[in-house]
Amino acid sequence: MGFRPPGGRGRQRDLSCPDIRFISGGNRVIPADLLAEATAHVDAGRFFTELAALVGYPTVSDHPDGRAAIEAYLDQALVPALTELGCETEVHPNPDPAGGPFLVAIRQEAPDLPTVLCYGHADVVDGHTGQWREGRDPWTLSADGDRWYGRGAADNKGQHLINLTALRLLLEHRGSLGFSLKFLFETGEETGSPGLAEFAAQHRDLLRADVLIASDGPRLDAATPTLFLGARGAARIALDVDLRPDGYHSGNWGGLLRNPATTLAGAISCLVDGHGRIQVPELLPAELPDTVRTALEGVTVANSPGDPVPDEGWGAPGLTPAERLYGWNTLEVLSLGAADIERPVNAIPGRARAMLQLRHVTGTDVGGAAEAITKHLAARGFSMVGVTVESTFPASRTPVDDPWARWAHRTLAEVVTGPVALLPSFGGGLPNHVFTDVLGLPTLWLPHSYPGCLQHAPDEHLLAPVAREGLVLATALFHALGQRGKAARR
The missing domain is CATH 3.30.70.360 (Alpha-Beta Plaits)
Known part of the structure; x- marks a missing residue:
């Protein structure tokens, strides 16, 4: 361990075709064909088909029937996806009887490469069956224009699928990641992450890494790629x-x-x-x-159509x-x-x-x-x-001036023509403290949803343009990290 990288603003734009330019130069060469494949993966319908399979599991963590669906989701959906990435997988019991199991996956490349810990949660809230507009079934992914409706489409199945897909595309393109990978999936985030902190404390060596890269919560608004560093x-x-x-x-x-x-x-x-x-x-x-104030200069909140106006x-x-x-x-x-x-x-x-x-x-x-x-x-x-x-x-955040935060923000800003928002903290709650305080990691959250996604409510949805852009950004970030890992070995 010990690898360190060298040391945003809100805006409105048309999301029907995200503004993406491909970067080159230095160690962060990101091939245009790789990012084009990420875009095509969404546009060709492959991502929708994969997400539909995940949404079909009613993994409600606060309902007895959801436990069986959670076990099936881990075994039938996540383990094969992680195995395809060359990971060894293991399901661990929860030290808290109120919580569900944890899935840990590890792909070990060269020992002198950086290690990335990724995170996602397999569980969802109640589906509110019968309350969705136009008779939608919460467990069947359905499209209406750019909105893909289904429970978990935004929170969190669509988000961790984007990251899994980005890693798969990178591995297919290069034959290796350029870093070692660990993935932690919990199954009780929607019920307060019971046992997560205790599990992390008991398995510090297993989860040891250089940085957390994860996706949950919304970006600043639908049009603004966002990186946030913690949670209130x-x-x-x-x-x-x-x-x-x-x-x-x-x-x-x-x-x-x-x-x-x-x-x-x-x-x-x-x-x-x-x-x-x-x-x-x-x-x-x-x-x-001052670092927080500087990071938030020019950031506009409630910037999406239909948002209430701040009083x-x-x-x-x-x-x-x-x-x-x-x-x-x-x-x-x-x-x-x-x-x-x-x-x-x-x-x-x-x-x-x-x-x-x-x-x-x-x-x-x-x-x-x-x-x-x-x-x-x-x-x-x-x-x-x-x-x-x-x-x-608990509240927690990685400092805005942390080298990992600067590296990630700079990398993402080089991929899109518009600005990338850097937020010190997510407005809502996430178990970020487990990674900062228990595991001692800098934390980088790259959300692939937006504030109007209706998570936890009927008509939860993922925006197709945000998914497309999110897959491009995640692929670029992982690729850039792999290039940094190669550079560190020279």
């Missing part, structure tokens, strides 16, 4: 104002009894005001690093929308209620409850969040509000 974390925070077991007539007792709903509303406004600004200093990052005056002041989304913390109210809001009666309720979510970047002390919120509320007269942090998900 999340914490669910329950606020409970439980004052009495019964409700009391609002005419007879109003003004005498504390109203838990009014109390809760006031407490929430002490934590996050009516303009979305966090009021608890301990829930904020210490700073927005003026909402969120942390002094930050751009991209900085608020990818470099800062937000506190959102997910649910809020007291009594029966659909059929209210003339009574002061006895209890009110809310669920909040803190999305946070690295450096936030989530472990101290409950204590900080409790102290903050008590100082403002709300000691009767119970605070419970019910679940957390």
Whole structure:
């Protein structure tokens, strides 16, 4: 190990024919015929046929029937694809009984070459059968123009199929990859990746690599190739104002009894005001690093047709929308209620409850969040509000100025005529911390989907132009890495 490479912006363009130019020169010669084959693989329908086979497995990880489908998916779909890449494969049990198995595949080339760890997840969320438009079956891939509908088409089967295909095309073209390959597939990402961190800690030597290259989540928008380096974390925070077991007539007792709903509303406004600004200093990052600010200069969010328009005056002041989304913390109210809001009666309720979510970047002390919120509320007269942090998900990111990040961004930017967005963190959640914190790897995420793909909902779809461009970008990145590996051996 120890191989190190030498030391984006949003835009709109027509995706019907991605702007691709082929690079040459130095060690990153990428043959035009290789990238043309990647494009043809999608345009000729071969990729659609392969993806249709994967979508046909109902690999729902939170349903008993899904376990059998997951085992079949590993054995019948992934193992043959990985074996075709010259990998030795092994299915490992999950140390957490709540999770499913892990599939590890290894192709070892020369020992002095870099080793790449790739990742994907075989599981999907519930198919929501009967809720898709035009009678679509979630387990049958169907095309409507450039949209390919099916559960898992975008999350994550289409994305890991793109990377598997890129590796296969490179191997067919060159006869070798130019680096050693390891692939880790988990089967419980949609249920919070149970056992993944423990498995990685127990198998550090097995998963040892120089860099993670993986694909999940959306790119900045449909038109913008994107590289992101980590993920924000999340914490669910329950606020409970439980004052009495019964409700009391609002005419007879109003003004005498504390109203838990009014109390809760006031407490929430002490934590996050009516303009979305966090009021608890301990829930904020210490700073927005200059490297993050520079990386996000000019990045435009909500840039796809049909996206909602970001609200003026909402969120942390002094930050751009991209900085608020990818470099800062937000506190959102997910649910809020007291009594029966659909059929209210003339009574002061006895209890009110809310669920909040803190999305946070690295450096936030989530472990101290409950204590900080409790102290903050008590100082403002709300000691009767119970605070419970019910679940957390760690934040992590590879530094923007990491040599691997610079190399990957430069390589991708040389393949397309337009800019490539470099995002410090993905806005949502991914188990990136397993790779950065447990395995100690720099992480490069090259997403092959877009924010409007409707993942986790009816009508999930993969955009054909994004798949085409994604396959070209993945092929170029793996090819460039193989060339770097050859150069390192000279």
